[in-house]
Amino acid sequence: MQFVLVHGAWHDGHCWAEVAGALARAGHRVGAPTLAGHGQDARRDVSHADCSRGVVEYIVQAGLDEVVLVGHSFGGSVVQKVAEAIPARLRRLVFFNAFVLLDGQCVLDEHPPHYRAIIERLSRASGDGSFRLPFRVWRETFMNDADLATARRAWGRTSPEPIGPFRDRLRLPRFFGLDLPRSWLNARDDTALPPGPQWGWHPRLSSRLGPYRLVQMPGGHETLFTDPELLACKLIEAGRD
Amino acid sequence: MQFVLVHGAWHDGHCWAEVAGALARAGHRVGAPTLAGHGQDARRDVSHADCSRGVVEYIVQAGLDEVVLVGHSFGGSVVQKVAEAIPARLRRLVFFNAFVLLDGQCVLDEHPPHYRAIIERLSRASGDGSFRLPFRVWRETFMNDADLATARRAWGRTSPEPIGPFRDRLRLPRFFGLDLPRSWLNARDDTALPPGPQWGWHPRLSSRLGPYRLVQMPGGHETLFTDPELLACKLIEAGRD
Amino acid sequence: MQFVLVHGAWHDGHCWAEVAGALARAGHRVGAPTLAGHGQDARRDVSHADCSRGVVEYIVQAGLDEVVLVGHSFGGSVVQKVAEAIPARLRRLVFFNAFVLLDGQCVLDEHPPHYRAIIERLSRASGDGSFRLPFRVWRETFMNDADLATARRAWGRTSPEPIGPFRDRLRLPRFFGLDLPRSWLNARDDTALPPGPQWGWHPRLSSRLGPYRLVQMPGGHETLFTDPELLACKLIEAGRD
Secondary structure: OEEEEEOOOOOOHHHHHHHHHHHHHOOOEEEOOOOOOOOOOOOOOOOHHHHHHHHHHHHHHOOOOOEEEEEEEOHHHHHHHHHHHOHHHEEEEEEEEEOOOOOOOOHHHHOOHHHHHHHHHHHHHOOOOOEOOOHHHHHHHOOOOOOHHHHHHHHOOOOOEOOHHHHOOOOOOOHHHOOOOEEEEEEOOOOOOOOOOOOOOOOOOHHHHOOOEEEEEOOOOOHHHHOHHHHHHHHHHHHOO | OEEEEEOOOOOOHHHHHHHHHHHHHOOOEEEOOOOOOOOOOOOOOOOHHHHHHHHHHHHHHOOOOOEEEEEEEOHHHHHHHHHHHOHHHEEEEEEEEEOOOOOOOOHHHHOOHHHHHHHHHHHHHOOOOOEOOOHHHHHHHOOOOOOHHHHHHHHOOOOOEOOHHHHOOOOOOOHHHOOOOEEEEEEOOOOOOOOOOOOOOOOOOHHHHOOOEEEEEOOOOOHHHHOHHHHHHHHHHHHOO | OEEEEEOOOOOOHHHHHHHHHHHHHOOOEEEOOOOOOOOOOOOOOOOHHHHHHHHHHHHHHOOOOOEEEEEEEOHHHHHHHHHHHOHHHEEEEEEEEEOOOOOOOOHHHHOOHHHHHHHHHHHHHOOOOOEOOOHHHHHHHOOOOOOHHHHHHHHOOOOOEOOHHHHOOOOOOOHHHOOOOEEEEEEOOOOOOOOOOOOOOOOOOHHHHOOOEEEEEOOOOOHHHHOHHHHHHHHHHHHOO
16 A cells, blocks of 8 residues: 555654564555655644645655545644545545544534643743643553553654644645545544543544544554554554555 | 244245354254244335234243244344343343444334435335335445455345334333343444444444343355355354353 | 552452562562451441541551552542641552542442442441442443453452441542642543543542543553553652652
8 A cells, every 4th residue: 555644743754764664564555745844844834724735745745645544633624625635545544633624614513622731831931833732641641551661762753843834724625525544543542632522533523524444453542652563553554455 | 942033134934044054053943934024025114013923922922932033133123122022031141233222213223324315215215105225325335345256145145124114213111121131142343333432233222232242254245155164153153051 | 669559349459469478579668457347347337437547557557758648539529638647658649540539539439320329238248337239230331441360360350348437428628739849640441430431530539639640541440450461560660769
């Protein structure tokens, strides 16, 4: 399969290194672009449209077809816009504990009020509008399945997140009518969003996809660091026919 | 133990072949009758009462006692009626991601509106009122844990489902007062009903049983094909003492 | 780590014997006091304050610091009061399918009405106000993951529960403002409280903790008997930095 992996907040394309290696060893092709305003990209004043445009250009310029397009976390909202732009190049969408926004929503809308308040406060304090969760919060709620050394190592691979793509409201006139197969990969111990019917990932956001293929695995929000081999296996199950 | 396994929609008694083999090797006796109007039965104009009457006759004519009566999916509604008819022959009821109807409901009532619409449309188009889900829908939502070859092989063992037993409203004056031990076996990746508080199998339908024994396993709706050995183990856990 | 394990209803400190052994073999120190009015304690006319005072005294008299304080089931409500009393001695709170009461609640408030009725009836009938669940109910809903011999053996280690600590309303003016790390250890097959949004353990009670570290494991309410080795591993994951 041809995978294109879209990373989440605070990450860049390199976060997939171990997962991509495992997928390649299993015979698959993998692309993992860095979204605009992320990682080494010096700009932090980017928009959500900059993010999705970059992925579209990546796929088109590489001439990729039959793409299994994977979005993790924030990356789910990017997958939605990419799917609207170039559906004919895609074979299946995989949402891996990822945002599925309704038409007119922004990513911040899907965060509990006290998370929104923290994010806005951190963004104002940073100088360039970007924000980064305190290590302690991230360690507890994103890396709950890791030991401290793994959590610290993963933290060292993150960078500040631009606020624009979290605030931009998305127009999604076509997404929910697309005839593209959809999978939801659920990490069952993920508490990056508070578990439960009000804010939890699954089945709250997954159910917005209409009929979807469910694949589940143990682990928290960052299994790309804590169990990349298993994650690669589950992405194959989520992406296969 | 003496198991009697009641299959779900689109199936017949042969669907349990691998599970029954594993149970027999573990020292248990297994019956797996085909419901009226299912499988090789030429009639498709059957009622829900025809289905439950057939299971009652199967148990009585074979002189079975201390039966662990297992219902899968649609088969749960049959187990309810059989339990009302011959409670003294039963030792325990096991609902395996199965319908637990309230007094006066029909099986269609427990399907989301868009599923009901699809089922009614397919039934009208079939000539004899029966219906079969499109392979793609079934593969995605019933066989999400299978590779394509396994999904195709399982699909080849299904047959059209009569509509009558889905539409018939059940009178259940005694079921909820029966003093029979009850288990719920939950396949955690089952999306045959959309997961979530509104339509999901568990804990929505299981909670109707009052106090019950919960046993859980990985897998989708059709673990009788995807993992019959594990399913047999879990049925033993659900049915013991 | 220095663990202090607070048992639940019908138990005493000896219920942790196998778990404590596994923790000790992994290099940790473990205390497991028996709550007032439990086990061999002849009194059954105790209050919730007697229970929490005993744990405070246990920790203070032993001079323990940096305690990972674990509460199981009823023990969660005791952990809340101990945390208010001696927060500086604690490193982290671990709620293991445990009650997290709101200010002014009693433990009975978090039981479904039909459970409350059974408990009050059993308490009135016992002579000294204590109560014990019938074996059949306990075997089905607490020991659902056990065979009958294990369930009987565990049952043999229980004793009548005093009613006072279930009825006493707790003042919790400080608990929800404490800056102590909190974990929730969830046994996924636990049906001691009926699963679901209305009465279930997780995420209903866990979400009251605010941001918390989630650790999950298979098993019912009594994994301290059915899988003490795994439980010890998970307590370490829940308690570590």
